[in-house]
Amino acid sequence: EDKVVQSPLSLVVHEGDTVTLNCSYEVTNFRSLLWYKQEKKAPTFLFMLTSSGIEKKSGRLSSILDKKELFSILNITATQTGDSAVYLCDPLGIGNKLVFGAGTILRVKS
Amino acid sequence: SAVISQKPSRDIxxxxxxxxxxxxxxxxxxxxxxxxxxxxxxxxxxxTANQGSEATYESGFVIDKFPISRPNLTFSTLTVSNMSPEDSSIYLCSALIPPGPAYEQYFGPGTRLTVT
Known part of the structure; x- marks a missing residue:
């Protein structure tokens, strides 16, 4: 059965801190892994990772995939209060069906 | 990228x-x-709603409760039938947008449903 485990489940940091969010997965016929940020209702797309070892960056956010260890991390540097959200890790596998993890709740205090 | 809209945005x-x-x-x-x-x-x-075929339901969800239509390549509907308070939830649609060999999924803004 496909599964995704994200850690930590929740995290409280101060502005300016750096955080690392973890995602381990087991998915049949893995194709890619997607990271989303969910603030209110709909998740917004952050990254799509397909190849191992190639870091993707967008401003203060970066992410990398390890297909051998079935693992991905999302880094956020110099955190801001606007980074407070739920971060979802979602491997895309057979049938193009996403398997959502429970998410990591990040709260950034000013 | 893609723009996905949902209606209604909320309902009671x-x-x-x-x-x-x-x-x-x-x-x-x-x-x-x-x-x-x-x-x-x-x-x-x-x-999962693919155009031209019946929707594929996940374990715990049945067509009688959540009938889905997919009349064309840009539109879909989900009906929540015979609602109970346990159906109170946010319902989101999404679409896989193929820019190339891999896929990205984009979400609609969601529908917040409250059942009284």
Whole structure:
């Protein structure tokens, strides 16, 4: 059965801190892994990772995939209060069906 | 990228009634999905809606309760039938947008449903 485990489940940091969010997965016929940020209702797309070892960056956010260890991390540097959200890790596998993890709740205090 | 809209954005419904949620994509897509997100929980896939075929439901979800239509490549509806308070949730549609060999999934803004 496909599964995704994200850690930590929740995290409280101060502005300016750096955080690392973890995602381990087991998915049949893995194709890619997607990271989303969910603030209110709909998740917004952050990254799509397909190849191992190639870091993707967008401003203060970066992410990398390890297909051998079935693992991905999302880094956020110099955190801001606007980074407070739920971060979802979602491997895309057979049938193009996403398997959502429970998410990591990040709260950034000013 | 893609723009996905949903209607209604929120609704309050009485027990025993039905609500149909519409999802519109601004480009043609083959695969669309319907999710439910209950309070404090992550997203749960209800069904996959491919144009030209019957929707495929996940374990725990049935067509009689959540009938889905997919009349063309840009539109889908989800009906929540015979509602109970347990159906109170956010319902999200999404679409896989193929820019190339891999896929990205984009979400609609969601429909917040409250059943009284």
């Amino acid at each position: 419904c009485q027990r025993g009634t039905s609500l149909t949620i519409q999802c519109q994509v601004d480009s043609q897509v083959t695969m669309m999905f319907w999710y439910r997100q209950q309070p404090g929980q992550s997203l749960t896939l209800i069904a």
